[in-house]
Amino acid sequence: MTSHNSNIRPERSSGTPLSRRAFTAAVGATAATAAVGVQTAGPASAAPANGTTDTRERPFRAARGRHSRRPNILFILGDDLGWADLSSYGAPHIRTPHLDELARQGVRFTDAYSGSATCSPTRFSLYTGRYPGRTKGGLAEPIANKSAGLEPTHPTLASLLRGAGYATALIGKWHCGYLPDHSPTKSGWDEFFGNFGGALEYYSKLGLGGEYDLYEGDAEYKDLRYYTRILTERASEYVQRDHDRPWLLNLNFTTPHWPWIADGDTEASAEIVRRIKAGDPSALWHADGGSVEKYTEMVEDLDRSVGQVLKALKRSGQEEDTLVFFASDNGGERFSYNWPLSGNKSSLQEGGIRVPSVLRWPARVDGHQVSDVPVYSPDWTATLLELGGARPHPAYPLDGVSLAGYLLRDEAPKERDLFWRVRGERALRRGDWKYYRGKGGADQLFNLADDRREQADRAAAEPERLASLRASWERTDSGLLPYPTAS
The missing domain is CATH 3.40.720.10 (Alkaline Phosphatase, subunit A)
Incomplete structure (x- = not known):
């Protein structure tokens, strides 16, 4: 069975994008009362003495008999x-x-x-x-x-x-x-x-x-x-x-x-x-x-x-x-x-x-x-x-x-929209897609997986997706306090 956490992957030494690898730290149940009460993984080791990044994978190993308290x-x-x-x-x-x-x-x-x-x-x-x-x-x-x-x-x-x-x-x-x-x-x-x-x-x-x-x-x-x-x-x-x-x-x-x-x-x-x-x-x-x-x-x-x-x-x-x-x-x-x-x-x-x-x-x-x-x-x-x-x-x-x-707990992250609003600008992210309207007033759409720099505007090519994201932004905005009008 594929892990839900396939989008957490072992780190490499550089800041460049990495290939997807399985998350190995899925453990136990979370805190709900005075103690977390699940078996835990051992601490991560310190960096090597030569200052380079240790690239070894860290498969999960339960520390049997140990329980973590609320952090x-x-x-x-x-x-x-x-x-x-x-x-x-x-x-x-x-x-x-x-x-x-x-x-x-x-x-x-x-x-x-x-x-x-x-x-x-x-x-x-x-x-x-x-x-x-x-x-x-x-x-x-x-x-x-x-x-x-x-x-x-x-x-x-x-x-x-x-x-x-x-x-x-x-x-x-x-x-x-x-x-x-x-x-x-x-x-x-x-x-x-x-x-x-x-x-x-x-x-x-x-x-x-x-x-x-x-x-x-x-x-x-x-x-x-x-x-x-x-x-x-x-x-x-x-x-x-x-x-x-x-x-x-x-x-x-x-x-x-x-x-x-x-x-x-x-x-x-x-x-x-x-x-x-x-x-x-x-x-x-x-x-x-x-x-x-x-x-x-x-x-x-x-x-x-x-x-x-x-x-x-x-x-x-x-x-x-x-x-x-x-x-x-x-x-x-x-x-x-x-x-x-x-x-x-x-x-x-x-x-x-x-x-x-x-x-x-x-x-x-x-x-x-x-x-x-x-x-x-x-x-x-x-x-x-x-x-x-x-x-x-x-x-x-x-x-x-x-x-x-x-x-x-290795649960799939909840799918939802991320919403932002500032005076004169709006943005919403859903998965890899981002809806953005800047101070110029034009609606734009970007696929952040392919275009983190937000230069390839996909609004004309994806009108239905743009309309869906814009509608979601406007629904959320309608429930917020309005900005005070300038005096």
């Missing part, structure tokens, strides 16, 4: 990281050995997407498991002032897992509303350390409005060191605690988001701070700064930082039972390497929403695998809730689907 969850987001910005995804000039090793130890997703094309709507989709357009705050693309946010009454990944017995923390970028009305601590996270806004200067912690934006809980916290160092230190401390229950840590780096300041660039930092204090509203955008080389330095620093947190997790003895997930919040920016995708952040072309995504859970999922199943942010919400033994609130049904059965 700790370490969910890591990079900020504006392009789909091919990791060397394991094809970047020829950026070295990311720690994230590459994480991919070797788990599953690398080639067709994973963010919930939207900019920062805060994607975070809404991840935290709620729903389309950003379900909530008023999710209509901001992205949130730029204090008029919108994630309502504390809305259930979240954190509040639902906390209700199921998890400790919860968010370290880093929140970007789902500002005090006094909105905060992670009002939306299910026991602890918060980080920034509320969409961007900040890495040393001074000054935000887009010139305000200081580093908080512990809901109180300002003074620390003028390089921000990525601070977040790495805090996250490492959290994962090494003596936890008495499973935990969720959302670790949201701002790297490599502008301004283009790497660790040690104190002169560039001082100049941006001077401009902010002089009232220049564009200072943080850093349109006159940055370079491919500086961006590379920032991405490689992000990689080292993730490596430090993973080392701390290993020292804590919790690595085996911790599900680690890494992704970007949307597509890349000015200096990102997105080839062969078209478009970037803010666009619903592939380069704006397709993101690098890696999952590792040594107790349950074998390493050296790659999946080309289309998935996106709300799916991970549904998946983590199922694995953590939490149920969605019946009044707030999820738009994502759980991937637990696909990853752990």
Whole structure:
């Protein structure tokens, strides 16, 4: 009998497409209550000492007599990281050995997407498991002032897992509303350390409005060191605690988001701070700064930082039972390497929403695998809730689907449409086919299996397929909140 997981296949050393091979890590039943309670696969081995990728296949072997508990969850987001910005995804000039090793130890997703094309709507989709357009705050693309946010009454990944017995923390970028009305601590996270806004200067912690934006809980916290160092230190401390229950840590780096300041660039930092204090509203955008080389330095620093947190997790003895997930919040920016995708952040072309995504859970999922199943942010919400033994609130049904059965029980992934909407653009993916309408207003149709770059428009050749996908998009859109009209 053919495995349903024929679209997960053993990994190779390059970032090029691979031949389809059977997924070998199908194991047991998923979590539904306080324990997962199934036999588990052994941990993936580390990379060889010479730094090359181990290409051996990992057939499943049950660890007889062992059971895995509900996992700790370490969910890591990079900020504006392009789909091919990791060397394991094809970047020829950026070295990311720690994230590459994480991919070797788990599953690398080639067709994973963010919930939207900019920062805060994607975070809404991840935290709620729903389309950003379900909530008023999710209509901001992205949130730029204090008029919108994630309502504390809305259930979240954190509040639902906390209700199921998890400790919860968010370290880093929140970007789902500002005090006094909105905060992670009002939306299910026991602890918060980080920034509320969409961007900040890495040393001074000054935000887009010139305000200081580093908080512990809901109180300002003074620390003028390089921000990525601070977040790495805090996250490492959290994962090494003596936890008495499973935990969720959302670790949201701002790297490599502008301004283009790497660790040690104190002169560039001082100049941006001077401009902010002089009232220049564009200072943080850093349109006159940055370079491919500086961006590379920032991405490689992000990689080292993730490596430090993973080392701390290993020292804590919790690595085996911790599900680690890494992704970007949307597509890349000015200096990102997105080839062969078209478009970037803010666009619903592939380069704006397709993101690098890696999952590792040594107790349950074998390493050296790659999946080309289309998935996106709300799916991970549904998946983590199922694995953590939490149920969605019946009044707030999820738009994502759980991937637990696909990853752990060799079930066929559910066939469904992936939907996106931003002002002036629309997109929907069904299988290999993508319907797209950009700001020019023309409906386009692409077969992504043959044309990831979205250059061969099949709309005229496939009118019935185009009409079906367009109708599906319009049905979903009709159930969402309308955008407010411009005043």
